[in-house]
Amino acid sequence: MAAVAISNVPAKDAPRHEMIAFAIMAAILLVAPLVVYPFFLMQALCFALFACAFNLLLGYVGLLSFGHAMFLGSAGYFSAHIAKVWGWPPELAIITAVIGAGAIGLLVGALAIRRQGIYFAMITLALSQMIYFFCLQAPFTHGEDGIQAVPQGKMFGVFNLSNQMTLYFTVLAIFLLAFLLIRRIINSPFGEILKSIRENEPRAISLGYKVDHYKLAAFVMSAALVGLAGAVKAIVAQNASLTDVHWTMSGEVVLMTLVGGMGTIFGPVVGAFIIIAMQNYLAQFGQWVLVIQGVIFVICVMAFRRGIIGEIAHRFRLSL
Amino acid sequence: MFELLGISPQALFGQLLLGLINGAFYALLSLGLAVIFGMLNIVNFAHGALYMMGAFCAWFLLQYGVGYWPALILAPIIIGLFGVIIERTMLNKLAGLDHLYGLLLTFGVALIVQGVFQNYFGSSGLPYAIPDLLKGGQNLGFMYLPNYRAWVIVFSLIICVATWFLIEKTKLGAYLRAATENPTLVRAFGVNVPLMITLTYGFGVALAALAGVLAAPINQVRPLMGADFIIVVFAVVVIGGMGSIMGSIVTGFTLGLIEGLTKVFYPEASNTVVFVIMAIVLMIKPAGLFGRNV
Numbered sequence: 001m002a003a004v005a006i007s008n009v010p011a012k013d014a015p016r017h018e019m020i021a022f023a024i025m026a027a028i029l030l031v032a033p034l035v036v037y038p039f040f041l042m043q044a045l046c047f048a049l050f051a052c053a054f055n056l057l058l059g060y061v062g063l064l065s066f067g068h069a070m071f072l073g074s075a076g077y078f079s080a081h082i083a084k085v086w087g088w089p090p091e092l093a094i095i096t097a098v099i100g101a102g103a104i105g106l107l108v109g110a111l112a113i114r115r116q117g118i119y120f121a122m123i124t125l126a127l128s129q130m131i132y133f134f135c136l137q138a139p140f141t142h143g144e145d146g147i148q149a150v151p152q153g154k155m156f157g158v159f160n161l162s163n164q165m166t167l168y169f170t171v172l173a174i175f176l177l178a179f180l181l182i183r184r185i186i187n188s189p190f191g192e193i194l195k196s197i198r199e200n201e202p203r204a205i206s207l208g209y210k211v212d213h214y215k216l217a218a219f220v221m222s223a224a225l226v227g228l229a230g231a232v233k234a235i236v237a238q239n240a241s242l243t244d245v246h247w248t249m250s251g252e253v254v255l256m257t258l259v260g261g262m263g264t265i266f267g268p269v270v271g272a273f274i275i276i277a278m279q280n281y282l283a284q285f286g287q288w289v290l291v292i293q294g295v296i297f298v299i300c301v302m303a304f305r306r307g308i309i310g311e312i313a314h315r316f317r318l319s320l
Numbered sequence: 321m322f323e324l325l326g327i328s329p330q331a332l333f334g335q336l337l338l339g340l341i342n343g344a345f346y347a348l349l350s351l352g353l354a355v356i357f358g359m360l361n362i363v364n365f366a367h368g369a370l371y372m373m374g375a376f377c378a379w380f381l382l383q384y385g386v387g388y389w390p391a392l393i394l395a396p397i398i399i400g401l402f403g404v405i406i407e408r409t410m411l412n413k414l415a416g417l418d419h420l421y422g423l424l425l426t427f428g429v430a431l432i433v434q435g436v437f438q439n440y441f442g443s444s445g446l447p448y449a450i451p452d453l454l455k456g457g458q459n460l461g462f463m464y465l466p467n468y469r470a471w472v473i474v475f476s477l478i479i480c481v482a483t484w485f486l487i488e489k490t491k492l493g494a495y496l497r498a499a500t501e502n503p504t505l506v507r508a509f510g511v512n513v514p515l516m517i518t519l520t521y522g523f524g525v526a527l528a529a530l531a532g533v534l535a536a537p538i539n540q541v542r543p544l545m546g547a548d549f550i551i552v553v554f555a556v557v558v559i560g561g562m563g564s565i566m567g568s569i570v571t572g573f574t575l576g577l578i579e580g581l582t583k584v585f586y587p588e589a590s591n592t593v594v595f596v597i598m599a600i601v602l603m604i605k606p607a608g609l610f611g612r613n614v
Contacts, residue, residue, distance in 0.1 A: 064420045111599055114606040118363045118419050119558060123602065126555040129548070130595035137588060247551065251427060258424065290435035297428025301421050302410060 017318055018183070021266060029172055038168045039236075044276045045175045046233035051256040051268030052182050053225035058254075059263035060186055061218045062198035063113075066121040066250050067128025070108070071223045073245030074131060075101040075230035080147040080240035081140055090153045090161060094231040101227020102220050104131070109219030113212055116201075125247060132245045146241030150234060167236065174232055178225060183265055185221065194218055255293055258300045261307025266320050270308055327584055333463035335580040341469055341538065343576020344476035345371075345531050349553045350560065350568045351483055352527035357562050358500045359520040360411065362422030368550030369430040370525050373399050374532025375541045376437065379448055388451035388537075395533045396526035403525030407518045430547075437543035445540025472534050479530065480569045487565055496520065555598040561611015571609060 032041055050072055057063045078097035082088050088096075112123045135141045142148075152161035161167045185191050196204045197211055205211050234240045243249065252275065260271025275293075282289050300307070306314055313320040349367060356364045364370075377395040378388070386394065406429060414421050450468045457466040487493040499506040499513050507513045532546070539545055560571030575594055583590040601609060 064423070111602045114602050115558070118357075118423055121420070121423060122363065122554040122558055123598070125551055126558065126595050126598055129551045129555075130592045133591040137591075251431070254424065254427075287435050287438040290438070291432050294428045294431030294433075294435060297424060297431060298410065301425040301428065302413065305417075305421070 015187075018265065018320065021320055022179075022183075025266065025269065026176060029176075033165065033168050038164050040276070040280060042168055042171045042236045043233070044273050045171050046229045046236060047253075047256065047276050048269040048272040049175050049178050049229040049232075050226055051253050051260070051272045052179060052265075053222050053229065054253045055257045055262055055264075055268045056182055056185065056225070057218060057222040058257060059267075060191060060198060061194045061215060063215065063219070064118075064121045064254070065112070065124040065219075065222075066247070066254070067108070067124035067126075067131075068222075068226055068253055069245055069247060069249035070128035070131040071101040071105060071226040072230035072233070072249060072253075073135065073240070073242070074104055075227035076234035076240035076244050077135065077141050077147065078227075079231035080150045080234040083153060083235065084147060084150050085140075087151075089157065090155050090235050094228065094235065097231035097234075098224050098227045101230065102224035105220045105223020105227075106216070109216045109223065113215045113219065125250065128245070128247060128250060132242070132247070135242060135245050141240070141242075144242065146239055147234075148239045150238045150240070152235055152238065161235065171232055171236060174228070178228055179265075179269075182225065186265065190214070190217075252293070255297055255300075257307075259296060259307055261310030261313070264307065264309040264313055264320050267307050267309035274308075329462050330464075332584050335583045336577060337463070337465070337469055337580070339576045339578070339580020339583070340473050340573065341576070342579060343573035344473050345535060345549070345572075346553055346556045346576055347480050347569045347572025348476055348527050348531040348534075349550070350557045350572050351480060351565065352524035353553065353557055354562045354565060354568045355483070355487070355527070356521055356524035359496065359517050360407075360422065361419055362411065362414075362426065363419075363554075364521075364524065365423055365427040365550075366406070366430040366433065367426075367524075367528050367553070368546030368548075369433040370399055370403065370546070371528040371532040371535070371549070372437065372541075372543060372546040373402070373433060374529025375448070375536040375539075375545060376441075376532075376543075377529065378533040378536050379446055379541045382448065388533075392530070392533055396529040399529035399532075400522040400526035404518055404522040406525075407521040411521065412514065412517070434543055434547060441543050443542065443544060445542045445545075448536040448541055450537045468537060472538065476531075476534065479527070483527070484565045484569065552594050555594045559594075559598050559601045559608060561608025563608070564610040567608075567610025 029041070029045070050068075054065070054068050057065055075097040078100045079090075079093040082093040082096055083090060086093075108124065108127050111127065112120055115123060136143055152167065154160050155170055159166050159170055161170060186194075193204065193209055193214055196207075197209075197214060201211060230244060233244070256271035256275045257268045258271070259274055260269065261267030278292070279289055282292065304311070309320050312318070349371060353364055353367055356362065374395050377398055378391040381391045381394060382388075410425055410429075411422060414425060454468040454471050457464055458470075459465075487496060495506065495511055496516065499511065499516055503513050535545070556571055556575050557568070559575065560567045562568070575597065578597070579590060579593055582593040589596070
């Protein structure tokens with residue numbers, strides 16, 4: 001992975017300006033619903049968490065999964081089904097969905113890490129297509145219709161999520177906590193070993209690390225966190241559908257991470273907001289959105305490999 | 321025996337035939353992927369889109385009065401040239417970078433191509449008539465064999481074997497294999513390796529386009545005909561391993577047959593059987609059935 005354009009600038013006071021950036025992000029998100037439609041913000045937050053969790057794998061272990069939609073979509077189905085059919089409260093529905101996504105991640109990861117590089121991408125893509133066909137045929141997902149009219153319920157029996165502002169701040173709290181968790185994982189000794197695997201896998205092996213165990217652990221964490229995004233998204237949108245399991249969604253999260261800057265903590269958030277905003281405003285142009293996404297892919301790969309945040313971090317020698 | 325299984329021989333052989341045809345396409349596409357991977361070290365995610373372009377190219381040619389037989393030669397050349405342009409303008413700028421950038425670039429190209437075709441042609445299929453020479457079929461007693469389908473299987477086999485011969489048995493193929501192993505050394509011997517890389521990409525793309533032309537009269541010509549198909553081909557590549565040309569061919573046809581059999585005995589699993597086989601192969605022999613350890 002030596003040639004990947006990840007900015008590795010050792011900054012002296014890294015934690016401090018990271019915390020400042022985090023405070024700015026939190027402040028913006030706190031006042032944002034006064035200016036921007038909250039439903040859009042909640043969607044974007046779910047995708048931002050999706051991208052951050054994906055980036056944990058791509059940016060810090062160097063594993064490109066092309067099938068992360070399977071965790072987003074299946075967790076969505078889990079939480080929608082549990083909340084609607086079993087009638088469980090939202091917090092239990094979300095937690096169960098996260099565990100479910102993590103379990104799928106364990107199975108898929110155990111298979112996928114047996115091969116490296118591009119094979120890893122192809123295997124995850126193929127396995128996610130298998131999950132897609134399963135969701136298409138299984139009775140509880142209701143095929144093309146999806147699970148609709150999911151009740152939002154009361155979080156911890158107190159917060160009434162059918163109130164849009166309550167829902168927004170619940171989603172924001174979940175996002176910020178998950179974001180801090182991801183940052184904690186990256187900056188932990190465990191995260192340092194992940195980065196060493198990204199930089200030079202044979203050397204990490206020669207130093208005595210059981211690389212496969214670390215990769216699998218990172219894969220499961222990434223899958224569970226993506227599951228969290230998917231479960232919350234299903235509660236927010238009140239439905240779970242096949243779109244979230246389809247491979248185009250796996251491509252979108254790659255694009256978000258690439259645009260924002262892979263291997264940066266804040267990059268996926270920025271990328272997700274840009275891509276979701278673009279889809280929202282360009283929805284009237286139909287399939288041209290796909291073409292534009294393709295063009296952005298090509299431009300990013302050809303000329304802008306660090307991404308927005310990666311470029312800023314590189315210019316100002318910060319670690320963001 | 322058929323009564324015992326509760327399946328009519330017509331249904332069984334019909335599905336086996338369909339499976340063989342799909343297997344022929346798997347073989348042609350995974351062969352192209354393997355050839356490109358060998359030289360350029362990238363997975364061509366645009367392969368499905370280029371397969372679709374091959375079919376559309378044949379359809380366009382027909383609108384201008386150019387029939388199936390010339391299209392069988394023209395379409396691969398035209399789309400192959402398109403591939404050469406992609407390689408010259410974009411892919412070769414990525415040499416030396418991590419493999420994943422080539423993958424992301426070709427994925428972007430696939431999105432652009434499929435999006436543009438969807439805008440102009442929607443999602444529905446365009447019909448492409450079977451050429452007059454191959455209309456009708458043979459009654460073999462136990463089944464009815466349409467001439468066109470027999471032609472697709474035989475012709476794909478010939479192309480596959482010819483490609484194998486070209487790469488494994490000719491001088492050009494020897495250069496190619498040598499450049500795959502050690503491009504710097506081969507350049508030192510005065511071989512124009514960059515040109516070889518470009519032509520290899522063009523050749524792999526032309527194989528995909530050829531599969532597209534062959535598929536046009538069987539599957540309808542649709543903008544997304546390659547999008548889901550290519551994912552199965554990736555699974556086929558993982559199962560076979562990209563190390564061997566013959567391996568790609570054998571795996572392609574075999575998996576097509578297995579898929580056909582599944583359609584007869586347990587149709588619910590027909591979409592996923594290739595992926596399940598991939599999972600099993602990964603557990604038993606991670607490098608793939610014919611692959612070297614990567």
